[in-house]
Amino acid sequence: MFAIESFNVNKIYKNSNKKALDDVSLQIEEGKISTLLGRNGAGKTTFIRICSTQMLPTSGRITIFGEDVLRYPERIRQMISIVPQEGRPLRALTPWDHIYNWLKIRGERKDVAANKTTEILNRLDLYSAKDVPALNLSGGMKQKILVGMAMATESPLLFLDEPTIGLDPVSRRQVWSIIKDWKNRGVTIVLTTHYMDEAEILSDSIFIIDQGKVISKGNMNDLRGTLNYQIRIDIHISKALNIFDLKNLVSSFGKIITMSSDSVRLFTFERNLREISEIMVRSNLSFSVAPITLDDIFVNLVGDQEME
16 A cells, blocks of 8 residues: 555646646655655645645645545544644743643643653653753754654654754764654655755655656666666866866766866766776876765756755
8 A cells, every 4th residue: 555646746836837746646655765855946845735734736636545635634634744844843842842742732641641752852862951942952953853743643654854954963863763763663754855865875765856747766776777877986177187178088988977167077887997097097187986876866867956
């Protein structure tokens, strides 16, 4: 069974001729982590808002665990939890207040709510700040409060819209551990992120969205197949060689994916590495070799532009 199925979903905002979502049809597997990747305005958050009953599509249909989102929004809300991109904790409330009261609102007994709140705050390294008002906490700690509230619901489907934004590297890894734990418990997770390493580490499947369309999907092996190259070479330009001369030297070996005033990135095959290395040595150029990453795949598909 699929946790989410969308059928030809379109969304056009009022006073706009551009489609925020353009005929989006996709299937998200139950019990897996699926990530939506895209540039600013690609449509990721719009899709999540429609799935979570916050917004109506212009046309098309979405089901959550077989239930139609438009026909049965109250049923859907009982099955989902969300960390919204624009979410902020209430300034006067403490981490304990947020999570404990949220559990009480959802019908938990006082003792159960207290035990769960303690467990979640410890998991997120927030227990020492449990009685500190949110206005006195760092941005990263505020973000962890929202993650903790989503954890508390134990919903079968979680929408995490940039859940680690603003977190330091240690806190990010704490959240990753929790996300993996949710998955191991059978929870379905839909993630958006601008951290490519996060998507690569966590995702069972990835949907790359550009201008409202799903332009590629699959696991990392599937996405690597869209490139048809094996390795990435970054070449640093010396004063003795301009960028156009360097382009002529290496362009026959593969695909030049990015160029700047001081470097060139080339996608190529392992069999070419020896010959390219000899050219670099003769030309007195420094270079580095690395495997193809999700960042490379993304740039190749949507272009070398800044993400949101």
